[in-house]
Amino acid sequence: xxxxxxxxxxxxxxxxxxxxxxxxxxxxxxxxxxxxxxxxxxxxxxxxxxxxxxxxxxxxxxxxxxxxxxxxxxxxxxxxxxxxxxxxxxxxxxxxxxxxxxxxxxxxxxxxxxxxxxxxxxxxxxxxxxxxxxxxxxxxxxxxxxxxxxxxxxxxxxxxxxxxxxxxxxxxxxxxxxxxxxxxxxxxxxxxxxxxxxxxxxxxxxxxxxxxxxxxxxxxxxxxxxxxxxxxxxxxxxxxxxxxxxxxxxxxxxxxxxxxxxxxxxxxxxxxxxxxxxxxxxxxxxxxxxxxxxxxxxxx
Amino acid sequence: xxxxxxxxxxxxxxxxxxxxxxxxxxxxxxxxxxxxxxxxxxxxxxxxxxxxxxxxxxxxxxxxxxxxxxxxxxxxxxxxxxxxxxxxxxxxxxxxxxxxxxxxxxxxxxxxxxxxxxxxxxxxxxxxxxxxxxxxxxxxxxxxxxxxxxxxxxxxxxxxxxxxxxxxxxxxxxxxxxxxxxxxxxxxxxxxxxxxxxxxxxxxxxxxxxxxxxxxxxxxxxxxxxxxxxxxxx
Numbered sequence: 001x002x003x004x005x006x007x008x009x010x011x012x013x014x015x016x017x018x019x020x021x022x023x024x025x026x027x028x029x030x031x032x033x034x035x036x037x038x039x040x041x042x043x044x045x046x047x048x049x050x051x052x053x054x055x056x057x058x059x060x061x062x063x064x065x066x067x068x069x070x071x072x073x074x075x076x077x078x079x080x081x082x083x084x085x086x087x088x089x090x091x092x093x094x095x096x097x098x099x100x101x102x103x104x105x106x107x108x109x110x111x112x113x114x115x116x117x118x119x120x121x122x123x124x125x126x127x128x129x130x131x132x133x134x135x136x137x138x139x140x141x142x143x144x145x146x147x148x149x150x151x152x153x154x155x156x157x158x159x160x161x162x163x164x165x166x167x168x169x170x171x172x173x174x175x176x177x178x179x180x181x182x183x184x185x186x187x188x189x190x191x192x193x194x195x196x197x198x199x200x201x202x203x204x205x206x207x208x209x210x211x212x213x214x215x216x217x218x219x220x221x222x223x224x225x226x227x228x229x230x231x232x233x234x235x236x237x238x239x240x241x242x243x244x245x246x247x248x249x250x251x252x253x254x255x256x257x258x259x260x261x262x263x264x265x266x267x268x269x270x271x272x273x274x275x276x277x278x279x280x281x282x283x284x285x286x287x288x289x290x291x292x293x294x295x296x297x298x299x300x
Numbered sequence: 301x302x303x304x305x306x307x308x309x310x311x312x313x314x315x316x317x318x319x320x321x322x323x324x325x326x327x328x329x330x331x332x333x334x335x336x337x338x339x340x341x342x343x344x345x346x347x348x349x350x351x352x353x354x355x356x357x358x359x360x361x362x363x364x365x366x367x368x369x370x371x372x373x374x375x376x377x378x379x380x381x382x383x384x385x386x387x388x389x390x391x392x393x394x395x396x397x398x399x400x401x402x403x404x405x406x407x408x409x410x411x412x413x414x415x416x417x418x419x420x421x422x423x424x425x426x427x428x429x430x431x432x433x434x435x436x437x438x439x440x441x442x443x444x445x446x447x448x449x450x451x452x453x454x455x456x457x458x459x460x461x462x463x464x465x466x467x468x469x470x471x472x473x474x475x476x477x478x479x480x481x482x483x484x485x486x487x488x489x490x491x492x493x494x495x496x497x498x499x500x501x502x503x504x505x506x507x508x509x510x511x512x513x514x515x516x517x518x519x520x521x522x523x524x525x526x527x528x529x530x531x532x533x534x
Contacts (some may be wrong), residue, residue, distance in 0.1 A: 169403065176389055176400050183387040187349060187450070188375030188404040294391075 006263070012141040014262050016253060020147040022254020023154035027209040028224070029238065029246035030158065031202035036240050037178040038198030039086070039094055043103040046231070047224030048112035049085070050206030053078040053216050055120050057207075060128055067130040067211075069217055074211065075204050082203025086196040110277070116221040128257070129215025150212045161201070165243070176196060212251035229273065230257075231246055237280045241291020248291065253280075303361070304329045304486050305350065305454055310358035312342075312349045316416040319345040321510040322358065327454065332480060332487045334497035334518075336531055337507035342492040344384055346507065347456040350374065350488070351381040358424070363453060376404050380447035381456040388443050394423055396430050397442055407440030409449075416445045430493055437468040448479060450530030457489040461496065469493065473500050498522055506531065 018291035028046060035043045053074055060070035089108060092169075093100045131149035135142040165171040177184045184191050210224060217223050234253045238245020257272045257278055267275045285290065303326040311520065312320040320342045327333045335343045343449045348354040352369040360367045362377055374381070380401075381387070388396050401411050417424040423507075426434060431442055440460055447455050457476075461469040473496060480487060489496035498504060498518040506514040506527060514527055521527045 050358060169399070172396055172399055175396075176392065179389055179391050180387075182353065183389060184382070184400075185353070185371035186375060186381045186383065187388055187446070188372045189400070190372050261464045264394075 007138070009141055013143065014258050016141070016143045016147055018255035020254070021151050021258060022234075022251035023151045024209050024213050024227060024229045024253050026247040027154050027157065027205050027249025028227060029172075029234035029250045030161070031205035031242050031245055032231055032248040033203070033238075033240060034198050035202045036235070037243075038195045039090060039175070041090065041094075041105060042098075042232075043202065044102065044105040044228075045108035045112060046083075046202065046206055047228030048109045048116070048221070049078075049203050049222060050210035051219075051224045052061060052112050052116055053081065053203065053207035054114055054210035054219060057211050058120075058125065058214070058219055061128065062065045062286075067128065071130075071211065074207055077206035078203040079200040082200035083196045085203070086199035090199070091192070092197075096188070099286070105153030111223050120221075123222060123267075124218035124220050127214035128221045129212075131215075146215065148161075151228070153212060157205065159229045161205075162241075183287075194249065214233065226273070230276065233276060233280050235291055237283055239290025241292065241294055242292035245290055245292030302329065303327065304331075304363060305488070306361040307346075307350070308359045308361070310349050310356055310360060312345050312354045312407055314345075314354065319347060319354070319510055320356075323349070323422055323507075323510070323512055325505050325512065325515070327486050327488050328377060329453075329483045330480065330486050332476070332501045333488065334494075334501035335488065335490045335506040335507060336494050336497060336504055336521075336527075336532040338530075340509070341507040342510040343507055344458055345490065345510075347381060347383070347458055347490055347516070352458055353381070361421070365464055375450065378450070378453035379403075380452035380454070382443045382447050382458060382460070383456075384458045386439055386443035386463070388431045388439060388446060390430070392430050394431055394434070394442060395427045397446050399447050400516075401446035404450055411451050412451070416448050419479055420445045420449070436463055437471075440468070440472055441475075441498075442476065444479075445505060448483070448485075451483070454486045454488065456528050457487055459490055459492060461491060461493050469496065476500065494527075499534075 028050065031046055034044060035041055056077055057070050057074045060073060061067060085108065090101065090103060092151050093104050129146060131145050131146040135144045165175055174194050174197060175191045175192045177189055181191050213227065214223065229254060234249035235246050238249030239254060253276055257276045260267045260275045261269060261272045305327040307323055307325050309322040309324055310320060311318060311322055323346055328482045335346055337343050343401060349356040350360060352371045367374060367377060374531055389400065398413050399409050402412050402492065405412065414438065422438060423442060423445055426438065429516060431439065434442060438482060462474050476487060477500060479485065498521060501518050503517050504521050505512050514521065522532065
């Protein structure tokens with residue numbers, strides 16, 4: 001049978017699960033977009049950076065801290081780590097060809113992956129999340145508190161970032177540095193530091209995504225790899241240049257793969273990823289710059 | 301008059317190509333000085349050498365101190381460079397462009413904007429419009445307004461007339477005079493339209509292939525036979 005049996009309650013549940021997954025994709029896709037905008041680099045190490053910081057959280061919790069006590073500490077560490085990575089590893093190659101930066105981020109991914117195995121060992125580790133897996137009743141639909149928590153945390157983070165970019169001087173300088181390096185320098189923006197700051201923000205977004213999915217997936221060095229592929233897909237779907245696109249793309253993708261996996265019989269668990277990529281391919285045929293990407297046209 | 305800006309034997313290069321071969325010039329406080337010359341004479345490079353957006357050697361003194369060769373340092377010292385192509389952010393709103401203009405200032409952006417909107421009332425109407433959708437004249441106004449947001453001591457202005465109708469160019473120079481008389485900012489302007497530049501400038505330097513060949517007051521230059529033939533066209 002091609003189409004599985006349908007009930008509205010189950011559909012709502014699947015939708016909620018899709019939004020939860022989409023929220024995680026959105027966070028990581030947003031991280032990719034922020035880095036792409038600030039350094040024109042595709043950061044293949046984004047997944048490993050996220051997992052690494054999640055391991056740091058796990059260590060802190062092992063030393064007796066509660067999740068919410070460890071959370072802000074991890075964010076600070078992630079930010080500092082992201083800044084340090086840009087300053088030390090990315091900066092020397094930032095004016096090089098794109099392929100050089102790509103290789104450097106791939107190398108960073110391998111390095112972090114190896115480091116995690118050395119420090120924390122391989123194998124799955126259970127990660128005690130901050131949210132109960134108990135379900136609550138929302139208009140007759142049972143939804144797990146964990147899903148609600150993940151979505152709320154992701155959305156609060158995205159909203160905070162939006163406010164930061166729109167209304168603060170630093171956020172404006174970050175946007176300006178990404179749009180036009182020369183003009184930004186002429187008004188006194190230190191573009192180099194803005195790039196580092198962008199990497200720091202991306203690392204924070206990744207850390208949150210990692211800490212949100214770890215309770216569901218179990219913690220191991222490769223935890224974020226599949227999610228990173230979905231995040232890439234989401235970012236491309238939204239338009240690599242568009243933060244709004246990353247969030248919308250992530251949510252659409254999360255919902256699409258969940259529904260496809262559940263309702264289209266032959267897709268199932270195994271074909272979710274190819275099905276999602278096919279969907280994206282179709283979108284890109286119609287809109288090559290993604291849903292929210294800007295078309296490179298300007299008045300002169 | 302003490303010099304606000306002094307260039308002493310400044311050389312500048314783009315990779316292996318030397319564009320300035322030891323330029324010396326001065327701009328006094330509140331003075332409007334023009335840089336004239338043919339295409340490729342090094343006019344734009346002279347401005348870029350001041351703001352540190354080109355490799356340079358030799359010394360640049362500004363406001364009594366040696367100026368570091370970093371554009372953000374120049375901006376912090378009180379130099380607002382309006383480059384070729386205007387240096388506005390076409391994807392951002394007019395208002396965000398003005399906010400960026402005041403990036404080095406601590407005070408309220410609104411207050412600075414009120415001052416700047418006095419000179420350019422049109423921009424206030426277009427506050428939330430994307431800068432790239434403004435007309436050429438409005439974009440040049442925005443570039444100047446953005447520069448004035450920083451309350452600069454010196455404005456570097458690169459070919460404000462480029463691509464604009466003559467009437468608009470006159471308007472821009474008139475606004476510039478008004479801004480200068482009210483704010484006391486000095487201006488170093490590069491301009492193809494030598495007649496117009498000399499009409500507004502106190503003094504001018506004429507460049508040829510990266511060297512100053514003639515300099516003096518506008519009146520002196522207008523009287524100079526070779527300048528008249530080469531640049532004023534009468």
